[in-house]
Every structure is written in C-alpha cells, then in structure tokens.
Amino acid sequence: MEHDERVEHLCRRLAETEQALLAAQTKLQRQLKLAATVHRSLLPRPVRHERIHVDVRYVPVEGVGGDYCQVDFSDRQTCYITICDVTGHGIGSALLATRVSSEVRYGIIYGREPCDIVRSLNRFICDHFEETYLYLTFVAAQIDLERRRITWSGAGHPSPLLIRRDGKTVQLLASQNLMIGTLKDSLADEPQHTVDLEPGDRLFFYTDGLTETPNADGRYLGTQGLADIAAGAMSVDLFHLADHVLEQVARYQHGPTTDDQTLIVAEIQ
Secondary structure: OHHHHHHHHHHHHHHHHHHHHHHHHHHHHHHHHHHHHHHHHOOOOOEEOOOEEEEEEEEOOOOOOOEEEEEEEEEOOEEEEEEEEEOOOHHHHHHHHHHHHHHHHHHHHOOOOHHHHHHHHHHHHHHHHHHHOOOEEEEEEEEEOOOOEEEEEEEEOOOOEEEOOOOOOEEEOOOOEOOEOOOOOOOOOOOOEEEEOOOOOEEEEEOHHHHOOEOOOOOEOHHHHHHHHHHOOOOOOHHHHHHHHHHHHHHHOOOOOOOOEEEEEEEEO
8 A cells, every 4th residue: 555655656746747847848948939039030121222132041950049140221321231150059149149239230330340340349259258168250241332342351250252243253252350259359460351343243141051061972062062053043033042042052951950041142233
C-alpha cells in the first residue's frame, strides 16, 4: 500500500513538473514571437523615390536573429543604407542589432559621413558591450541622389555589389575597416571611398547568410556566385528582384538554412 502511495505521489509530481515546463515553454514562445515582431518592425519599407528605388528581404534562421538593416533619408536628396550582422543568433544578438539600429539613426539624422558612423558605432560597442564578446560586421553607405554618387565605409562586412546598368560590369564595394567591437581604433587610413552612379545601376547589400550557402558538394555560393545571379537578373523588376535572388540562392542550397539572410536591393533612377 505504501509503495502504491509513493508511486502515485511521484506520478503527481511528474505531472505537475510537466505542466510547469509546458507553461514555461509557452511563455518563452510568446516572448520570442513578440521579439520577432519587434525585430521585424525595424525593417525598412520599400522606397519609391524619384531618384532611387529600394526593397528589402529578411529571412531569420530562428524567430529572431542578429541581422539588421536601415534605409533612411537625412534630406530629400541623401539616402543612407546601412546593414550589419551580429555574431551568433537568438535574442542576445537581436537585442544588440536593435541597439545598433537606434545608435546608427543618430548619425543619419545629422547627415554624418559613413566613416564617422562606423567610428562612432565602434566606440559605442567597445565602451558598452566589450564583455559580451559579441562583434558585428557593418556597412554604412551614403547615396547623393542629386550628384548620383555613393560613399561607403565597411567594417569587415561582405562587399556590397554595384551592378552597372549594362549587366556586364560588377564592382565590389569592399570593406576598408576592421569588424565592429574588435579594437577601439579600427579605421583604416582610407576608411571610406566614393564612386559615381548612373541611372539603371543596381546595388546589392547582403549578409553572409547568402554567400555562405553551400551546395551538395559543400561549396559556398560565394560573392562571385551572388554577383552572377544579380547580373543575370537585370531584366527583373526591382520590386521582384529580392525574391528572385533568394529563390536562386535556395536552388543552389543543399540542406537546411543555418544563418540569417538579409538582402537590400536598390536601383538608381
């Protein structure tokens, strides 16, 4: 009899523990869903400006991730495009990406040079997040729509692509500086560069979740693979382009997605 009571007591405790775990899991899922909603609310809306069109896609590997991007104007003729990739996944990386968003916005509002935005962000991360051991790659681009030229400053981020309107000329806008958070003084001697643009030119900003997509042989798509996809899609409407590129990347891919994917496409008008 005593044995039966003990078994019954253990069964009750087990049921109570199971219910508590289920409740905790449900609460966590609600929190993750809310975090994902907040994170997605930061994504830029499509831009249809008389001098530039921009579209964005974000595909997190989990509900929330460490990718962030921003498309904003400091005035009618100056468009900023920024993108970053925080190391790791999950809530911690997403929270840092959200904090980066607000910090970068100040630089955009005041119309700062891209390299000044990179410098300010790096010092902020080093001063406030050094003990987290979270780092990030980052690019800030300032597009002068009146003069049609782009000035960019990159910090260890995959090189944005400039596809000329003929679809044959591809230029890499390579990063000049160290990753954000590695050293307080991370800027190169030439921390930013400028090139001229023409109507019909397209720009691709992306995170390494695209270029590090493996095929069945384990070979990454790479920057050249993404450039080939981009150059081969010049006839695709800009606002269908991001989906087209992601579809082509998915066709190349073998196995599950293991990293967040963010893509910004822009066309000079």
